[in-house]
Amino acid sequence: MNIRLSEAPNETAAPVPEPALFGFDGPAGCILGRGPARRLEPGNAATLQSRISAALAAAAPDDLIGGSLPFDREADDCLWQCARADTPAPTGIAPQGLPLVDWQLRAEPSAQVYAASVARALDIMEQEAGSADALAKIVLARTLLVEAPAPIPVEALMSRLHADRSVTAFRVALPSGPDHPQGRMLCGATPELLIEKRGRQIASHPLAGSARRLADPVADRAAAEALAQSDKDHREHALVVESILDTLAPHCRELGCPEGTRVTSTRSMWHLGTRIEGRLRDDSTPSVLLASALHPTPAVCGMPMARAADLIRKLEPVARDFYAGAVGWCDANGDGAWYVAIRCAEISGRQARLYAGAGIVPGSDPMAEAAETGAKFGAFLAALGLPQDAGLAGVARRNGEN
Numbered sequence: 001m002n003i004r005l006s007e008a009p010n011e012t013a014a015p016v017p018e019p020a021l022f023g024f025d026g027p028a029g030c031i032l033g034r035g036p037a038r039r040l041e042p043g044n045a046a047t048l049q050s051r052i053s054a055a056l057a058a059a060a061p062d063d064l065i066g067g068s069l070p071f072d073r074e075a076d077d078c079l080w081q082c083a084r085a086d087t088p089a090p091t092g093i094a095p096q097g098l099p100l101v102d103w104q105l106r107a108e109p110s111a112q113v114y115a116a117s118v119a120r121a122l123d124i125m126e127q128e129a130g131s132a133d134a135l136a137k138i139v140l141a142r143t144l145l146v147e148a149p150a151p152i153p154v155e156a157l158m159s160r161l162h163a164d165r166s167v168t169a170f171r172v173a174l175p176s177g178p179d180h181p182q183g184r185m186l187c188g189a190t191p192e193l194l195i196e197k198r199g200r201q202i203a204s205h206p207l208a209g210s211a212r213r214l215a216d217p218v219a220d221r222a223a224a225e226a227l228a229q230s231d232k233d234h235r236e237h238a239l240v241v242e243s244i245l246d247t248l249a250p251h252c253r254e255l256g257c258p259e260g261t262r263v264t265s266t267r268s269m270w271h272l273g274t275r276i277e278g279r280l281r282d283d284s285t286p287s288v289l290l291a292s293a294l295h296p297t298p299a300v301c302g303m304p305m306a307r308a309a310d311l312i313r314k315l316e317p318v319a320r321d322f323y324a325g326a327v328g329w330c331d332a333n334g335d336g337a338w339y340v341a342i343r344c345a346e347i348s349g350r351q352a353r354l355y356a357g358a359g360i361v362p363g364s365d366p367m368a369e370a371a372e373t374g375a376k377f378g379a380f381l382a383a384l385g386l387p388q389d390a391g392l393a394g395v396a397r398r399n400g401e402n
């Protein structure tokens with residue numbers, strides 16, 4: 001798809017601050033890590049504990065460790081250690097104009113091919129139904145490759161993503177290499193808290209079960225009510241909550257879901273969400289290790305986890321890399337917050353690769369899941385200044401949807 005916008009948005013120019021290696025701005029406040037920094041020796045999930053213990057033992061009191069854990073637990077992470085930056089939140093930065101004309105968009109795979117993969121996963125679930133290791137849920141993702149006429153201005157993008165105060169806007173620098181001479185980063189606006197730790201107190205806020213928000217307020221409310229009543233979405237959600245509770249229980253003295261499951265929202269999506277709160281037995285476990293123990297939850301992978309991860313590798317044509325991993329930060333005491341790396345894109349120079357996935361359980365409808373992923377691209381597309389529904393190309397609309 002080739003999109004030509006007649007006018008670039010007219011926004012105030014502002015001085016460009018030194019880029020942050022990682023930054024998080026959301027309901028929990030703003031955290032920035034700027035250089036000078038060192039990258040922790042890269043490694044996979046199995047080696048994280050020893051690398052983190054060594055880094056924290058040598059950390060200065062105001063040091064932060066922040067960055068990104070990849071989706072694949074066998075792949076190398078990208079974590080940076082640096083001083084906490086004493087800088088105003090990106091909210092204070094006026095967005096610069098985005099030179100947005102002549103963008104190219106390509107769905108990889110197309111909505112139709114994605115729907116065929118969903119149908120394949122549903123067939124596997126049906127064949128296996130009743131067996132001990134049966135696939136109960138899988139999250140399948142697709143991507144939109146966006147090419148801009150000029151390098152994408154990340155600071156402006158961050159302020160636009162942060163305009164939705166229900167999400168945490170984030171950016172994390174990723175390893176660059178010969179394929180990315182202009183550097184590479186993961187930017188997004190995640191609505192999903194994987195784990196937050198302050199002393200002994202921990203919280204997680206998994207989301208699963210989604211509906212697209214609609215411009216008409218009556219239809220929008222009806223979409224939220226339908227989600228609240230949907231048996232398929234509650235099944236999809238319950239698997240995530242149970243898995244998180246199972247993983248956290250051995251670490252906790254108290255653990256529960258004080259508010260139960262509720263419909264929550266961002267500007268573009270409704271979700272089922274359950275806030276989990278707990279009190280750790282031992283407050284010395286760093287937040288990044290709790291994040292790694294939880295990751296990947298069935299909100300982004302599936303159940304059983306290893307089966308779902310294996311099938312994801314076979315059915316998704318584009319590697320996830322750091323999408324659907326965990327992004328966050330941890331201070332010298334181990335306190336910090338880690339988020340599920342969704343509603344995001346990998347950005348390098350003029351290119352952005354947007355990712356979106358949807359949870360598939362028996363009863364899912366392949367085209368509806370393709371539409372859900374299309375809707376999940378919406379917030380990021382809008383932040384780029386592109387039409388919010390550009391990701392819905394090739395997807396049949398349902399009654400009441402605009």
Ligand SMILES: C=C(O[C@@H]1C=C(C(=O)O)C=C[C@H]1O)C(=O)O
Nearest residue numbers: 208209210299342356357358359
């Ligand atoms: C996988 C994504 O989202 C996840 C999947 C959801 C679902 O299937 O309903 C909802 C929220 C997220 O946990 C994504 O946005 O890419």
